[in-house]
Amino acid sequence: MMSEIYYVIPEIFLSLSLMFLLLIGVFKKNGSTIVHNLSLLILIIEIPLILNVPSSSEYLIFNESYKIDYLSNFIKILIVISTLFVLLTSSEYLKSIKIFNIEYPILILSSILGMMVMVSSNDLIVFYIGLELQSLALYVLASFNRDNILSSESGLKYFVLSALSSGLLLYGCSLIYGFSSSTNFLQISYNYNESTQGIIFGMVFILVGLAFKISAVPFHMWAPDVYQGSPTSVTLFFAILPKIAALTAFIRFLYTPFVNLIDQWQTIIIFLSIASMLFGAVAAIGQKNLKRLIAYSSISHMGYALAGLSTGTNQGIQSSVSYISIYLIMNLAFFSSIFMLKKDQRYYESIDDLSGLSKNHPILSLSLLIVLFSLAGIPPLAGFFAKFYVFMAVIEQSMFFLAIIGLLSTVIAAFYYLRIIKIIYFDKDIGKYDTDHNIGLKISLIFTTILILIYFVYPSSLIYFVSKINLV
Amino acid sequence: MDIPILSLLILIPTIGAFFILLTKAKSEKYNSHKYISVFISVINFILSIYLWYKFDNSNPDFQFVENRDWIYGFINYKIGVDGISILFIILTAFITPLCILSVNSTIKNRLKDFLIAILIMESLMIGVFCSLDLVIFYLFFEGGLIPMFLIIGIWGGERRVYSAFKFFLYTLLGSVLMLIAIIYIYWITGTTDVEKLYQIGIEAKYQKILWLAFFSSFAVKTPMWPVHTWLPDAHVEAPTAGSVLLAAILLKMAGYGFIRFSIGLFPIGSEYFVSLIYGLSLVAIIYTSLVALMQEDMKKLIAYSSVAHMGFVTLGIFTLTQQGLEGSIFQMISHGIISAALFLCVGVIYERMHTREIKKYGGIILVMPKYSIIFMIFTLGALGLPGTTGFVGEFLILMGAFIDNFLIAVIASFGVILGAAYMLWLYKRVVFGEIINKDLKNLIDLNKSELFILTLLAIPSLFFGFYPEPLINTVETSVSYLINNYNASLEIYLANNK
Numbered sequence: 001m002m003s004e005i006y007y008v009i010p011e012i013f014l015s016l017s018l019m020f021l022l023l024i025g026v027f028k029k030n031g032s033t034i035v036h037n038l039s040l041l042i043l044i045i046e047i048p049l050i051l052n053v054p055s056s057s058e059y060l061i062f063n064e065s066y067k068i069d070y071l072s073n074f075i076k077i078l079i080v081i082s083t084l085f086v087l088l089t090s091s092e093y094l095k096s097i098k099i100f101n102i103e104y105p106i107l108i109l110s111s112i113l114g115m116m117v118m119v120s121s122n123d124l125i126v127f128y129i130g131l132e133l134q135s136l137a138l139y140v141l142a143s144f145n146r147d148n149i150l151s152s153e154s155g156l157k158y159f160v161l162s163a164l165s166s167g168l169l170l171y172g173c174s175l176i177y178g179f180s181s182s183t184n185f186l187q188i189s190y191n192y193n194e195s196t197q198g199i200i201f202g203m204v205f206i207l208v209g210l211a212f213k214i215s216a217v218p219f220h221m222w223a224p225d226v227y228q229g230s231p232t233s234v235t236l237f238f239a240i241l242p243k244i245a246a247l248t249a250f251i252r253f254l255y256t257p258f259v260n261l262i263d264q265w266q267t268i269i270i271f272l273s274i275a276s277m278l279f280g281a282v283a284a285i286g287q288k289n290l291k292r293l294i295a296y297s298s299i300s301h302m303g304y305a306l307a308g309l310s311t312g313t314n315q316g317i318q319s320s321v322s323y324i325s326i327y328l329i330m331n332l333a334f335f336s337s338i339f340m341l342k343k344d345q346r347y348y349e350s351i352d353d354l355s356g357l358s359k360n361h362p363i364l365s366l367s368l369l370i371v372l373f374s375l376a377g378i379p380p381l382a383g384f385f386a387k388f389y390v391f392m393a394v395i396e397q398s399m400f401f402l403a404i405i406g407l408l409s410t411v412i413a414a415f416y417y418l419r420i421i422k423i424i425y426f427d428k429d430i431g432k433y434d435t436d437h438n439i440g441l442k443i444s445l446i447f448t449t450i451l452i453l454i455y456f457v458y459p460s461s462l463i464y465f466v467s468k469i470n471l472v
Numbered sequence: 473m474d475i476p477i478l479s480l481l482i483l484i485p486t487i488g489a490f491f492i493l494l495t496k497a498k499s500e501k502y503n504s505h506k507y508i509s510v511f512i513s514v515i516n517f518i519l520s521i522y523l524w525y526k527f528d529n530s531n532p533d534f535q536f537v538e539n540r541d542w543i544y545g546f547i548n549y550k551i552g553v554d555g556i557s558i559l560f561i562i563l564t565a566f567i568t569p570l571c572i573l574s575v576n577s578t579i580k581n582r583l584k585d586f587l588i589a590i591l592i593m594e595s596l597m598i599g600v601f602c603s604l605d606l607v608i609f610y611l612f613f614e615g616g617l618i619p620m621f622l623i624i625g626i627w628g629g630e631r632r633v634y635s636a637f638k639f640f641l642y643t644l645l646g647s648v649l650m651l652i653a654i655i656y657i658y659w660i661t662g663t664t665d666v667e668k669l670y671q672i673g674i675e676a677k678y679q680k681i682l683w684l685a686f687f688s689s690f691a692v693k694t695p696m697w698p699v700h701t702w703l704p705d706a707h708v709e710a711p712t713a714g715s716v717l718l719a720a721i722l723l724k725m726a727g728y729g730f731i732r733f734s735i736g737l738f739p740i741g742s743e744y745f746v747s748l749i750y751g752l753s754l755v756a757i758i759y760t761s762l763v764a765l766m767q768e769d770m771k772k773l774i775a776y777s778s779v780a781h782m783g784f785v786t787l788g789i790f791t792l793t794q795q796g797l798e799g800s801i802f803q804m805i806s807h808g809i810i811s812a813a814l815f816l817c818v819g820v821i822y823e824r825m826h827t828r829e830i831k832k833y834g835g836i837i838l839v840m841p842k843y844s845i846i847f848m849i850f851t852l853g854a855l856g857l858p859g860t861t862g863f864v865g866e867f868l869i870l871m872g873a874f875i876d877n878f879l880i881a882v883i884a885s886f887g888v889i890l891g892a893a894y895m896l897w898l899y900k901r902v903v904f905g906e907i908i909n910k911d912l913k914n915l916i917d918l919n920k921s922e923l924f925i926l927t928l929l930a931i932p933s934l935f936f937g938f939y940p941e942p943l944i945n946t947v948e949t950s951v952s953y954l955i956n957n958y959n960a961s962l963e964i965y966l967a968n969n970k
Contacts, residue, residue, distance in 0.1 A: 362585075373618055378644075379611040388607075388651075395655045403655075407648035414644055418621070418637060426625045426633055456611070460544035467544065 004061040007068045010049040010076065011116055017042045018109050025102030032102045036091055039105035043084045050076045064184055065123035071321070071469045072120040075248045078325060079119075082240050083112050085332050085448070088440035089339055090233030096345050099145050099231065107144075108237065111137035115245035122256070124173045124183040127249065131169070131213075134245060135162055138238070145231045154229025161222045162212070169209025175202030176257070188257040203258050207268055210253070213246035214302045215295075217275035227295035232347065235291050236335040239298050240328040247305055247324055251317055254309065255471045262312045269310035274405050276303030281412040285419075290338055290349045293416065294331070297375060300413055301327050307406055308390040311397045318466045319389035325462060326386035326455075333371045333448035339441055340364055342434045351420060356429025365424050367449040374452045376417040377410050382455035389463075476538050477523050478551045478602045481516060481561065482595050485568075488512035489591040492584060506575065509587040513569040513594060520565035527558055529945050532953035534604060534667060542608075546658070550604040550665055555950030556801060559943060560601040560721075560728055563808045566932075567720045568594045570925050571713045574816055576823075579627055579711060586627060586713075589619040593717060600725050606654040606664040606733075613689075613725060614647055620714070620722065628709040635702075635709035642702040646692030653685035657737075669737055670957065676740045676965050683741025686734055693726035694786060697756040700779045707775035708828075712819030715771065719778050720812035724804045727785045731797065735789065736954060739961045742790065749790040750880055756783030757887035764894045770818045770828045773898055774811060777854060780887060781807045787884055788869035792958060796872020797951045798944060803865030805943065806933065810853040810862060813929040817847045820922055821902075824915055830898065835907035839915045844903045846918070846926045851899045853933050855892040860937040 025035050055073040094100040114133030121127035143155020179198035180191035192199045215223040227235045280300025287293040308320035341348040358365035374383035394403045537552035579586050599612035625636035658664050692699045707715050735742050764776035788800035837844040853860035873881035
């Protein structure tokens with residue numbers, strides 16, 4: 001038993017420090033700065049702790065309900081690092097809209113605790129606990145700017161719809177338990193044959209629940225409103241972290257309990273993927289709000305990540321994981337730029353506010369240019385490689401239809417990214433924004449942009465790590 | 473240890489661009505940046521000449537090959553040149569410094585950014601011509617969209633946004649199919665290394681569909697009729713330097729791609745689709761020449777003439793004869809120089825008069841004699857007068873066409889006549905006649921730098937027109953090697969199918 005705890009030290013450390021932060025927050029007045037900084041410290045400590053967990057093979061612990069392997073550790077590292085960046089970039093924003101409260105880092109930490117449980121789960125119940133822990137924190141975060149009517153609305157909307165999807169997911173779990181008499185992922189895969197209709201029903205419900213979490217079409221309706229209404233720092237969190245976790249949950253479900261049902265789920269995933277890619281690309285064209293636009297763009301990006309998953313091969317999983325890694329870097333860079341559109345303590349988030357930005361803010365515009373071309377998937381930027389890996393995997397399986405639709409929607413999507421670039425570079429300027437930004441924000445913008453720009457010099461770096469994921 | 477000349481050629485402009493990005497010009501006029509970038513691109517030109525000097529004409533293999541691990545185990549960074557690509561590299565390195573020199577008062581704002589864009593463009597274009605791996609090629613080929621989009625969009629004319637979008641989306645749409653084809657080639661052969669692919673060949677059953685996928689990309693970029701419509705827009709709206717780059721080098725990427733990839737990799741596919749190419753090329757030659765006759769905007773006229781000239785190029789490539797291919801390469805180099813010069817010529821009077829409408833001109837020989845002479849040289853070059861490079865290219869192409877198909881050659885010859893018609897008519901309307909427009913009377917003749925640039929362009933155009941030997945020698949071995957390989961793989965295919 002004691003030796004098993006060794007594998008979950010990161011989670012235990014995170015939950016203990018979370019409670020500790022809560023205590024500080026309660027007993028120390030005006031403790032938000034210290035809580036904020038401590039949470040950064042906790043996240044930094046978390047990285048070596050995760051690296052310390054062995055990942056060379058699969059370890060099933062706690063009665064085989066919890067799984068530690070390379071994928072889980074890799075995703076946990078991604079989660080921690082991106083949370084670090086989220087906190088770094090958001091403090092200035094939170095301060096200026098006066099919601100720099102102790103609850104913010106604490107909620108974020110508890111949410112990522114849930115995600116870490118989710119990506120490591122090997123059991124329906126453990127998975128559900130993780131999922132709910134992360135979702136509950138997210139509901140509160142969405143309405144964190146409680147005096148703002150849009151924020152409250154988005155929190156409520158997210159809560160209602162997410163509860164519905166969790167309900168569906170739970171229903172699927174119970175169907176599966178009913179037909180396979182086990183909650184353990186591995187056991188489930190042994191306990192049914194392909195003619196068991198109940199399992200297929202259960203699987204569909206679970207996939208719907210997960211598709212909701214990554215906002216794949218047709219379960220995407222909440223995303224634009226919630227993205228727009230939430231405070232921008234929370235939108236950033238929404239845009240990357242739940243997606244990483246839910247995508248990993250997809251991988252876990254599809255390749256352990258449902259691995260024998262590949263004929264069934266492949267069609268579903270391909271449909272989700274095509275619908276998301278196309279819809280995300282087309283619907284984003286008419287958007288005027290940057291956050292809303294990024295919601296649609298992230299829908300479309302999730303379509304690509306799902307396209308990788310739909311192949312049912314190791315190559316496909318690896319390509320999806322590398323897609324999501326590059327996606328999160330691009331989103332961090334994009335939001336860091338949005339955080340810089342500040343004037344007189346007010347943040348601007350309409351696309352037209354970017355008009356002529358390049359005249360007064362050359363560096364910011366240049367990084368936006370790089371990020372947007374990368375999001376559009378133009379070589380030689382990182383975003384191209386993300387798509388390249390996915391299509392490598394897709395074409396290996398001779399799924400040309402998916403590849404052609406995917407690449408055509410890249411062209412459609414390029415249109416709205418180009419439109420933003422046009423507004424930044426070709427249009428008349430409308431004034432200066434503040435330039436005295438928090439050092440954390442500047443660092444994260446420059447760091448992520450340079451990463452995107454020079455990724456092509458040594459693309460093996462990511463492939464090296466990702467290629468260690470072997471599930472099939 | 474050898475110096476990695478090709479990598480240097482790719483890297484020097486990029487490094488220069490970063491240097492310019494990080495430095496600030498002392499004076500408001502920013503001239504120091506201009507001279508720095510001219511200096512950088514001249515170094516590149518000298519290096520490319522050195523490359524040519526070191527190049528072994530008699531060796532059909534790729535030379536100066538560099539091969540490094542790039543993407544973990546499956547794609548290598550592989551570059552190298554043969555007789556075909558080396559000329560394009562020299563052309564790129566030759567045009568770029570002139571392009572930068574020609575930048576003057578027309579680029580009023582953000583000169584620094586403009587220079588950076590052009591230098592990065594140069595890196596990418598050289599990369600296109602020397603990459604020996606399909607993925608690397610795609611990277612450079614598509615990467616060029618970004619700087620060109622900005623050049624048209626930021627410094628272009630009134631309808632620049634429309635043109636920049638059209639340029640970008642057309643080219644991107646064409647290229648995505650090529651990306652699918654490249655990945656598919658990887659899965660059926662296990663490599664994207666061009667040299668290896670030449671050796672092992674691609675199975676016949678895949679070749680047609682792969683050829684079409686590559687064609688979709690190259691046809692847009694060439695541009696072939698009916699997907700040529702982005703070109704006149706892009707040319708008209710782009711600033712002079714942008715038009716020059718576009719006409720002189722960007723269009724050649726596709727012609728080069730046809731030679732290197734379509735013919736080299738898919739001989740059976742090429743053979744199957746020859747008639748398609750012939751048809752489209754003839755339409756381009758005749759139809760766009762007729763369209764060019766009717767143009768009222770000088771830049772548009774030259775843009776349509778580019779389409780017609782590129783029609784000759786594709787025609788020559790797919791005659792698949794020694795003469796036809798050599799002629800096409802020659803024609804591309806020649807068109808690179810001459811169209812660049814013509815756009816510069818238009819740029820010169822546009823700067824003075826701020827209009828490109830042909831009607832507004834007439835009789836400028838009276839006020840600008842030097843200009844008229846220079847313009848005359850390039851007009852004659854464009855219509856293929858013997859003694860200019862244009863003649864050698866068209867002559868060889870037509871010769872190749874006659875070997876292959878008499879009728880096609882006859883129809884194409886009409887294109888030459890039409891070409892002479894629109895170019896001479898343009899020249900007549902602009903240069904000769906009475907001065908009707910009073911503003912023309914105050915025109916100043918070419919200044920020193922303009923004269924310098926245009927003379928530099930005129931020298932190779934006339935020199936290689938009279939003495940094409942050096943160019944032909946360089947390409948000869950590689951072209952005959954290519955055609956032998958092509959015929960050999962066709963024979964094997966036909967033998968197997970009997």
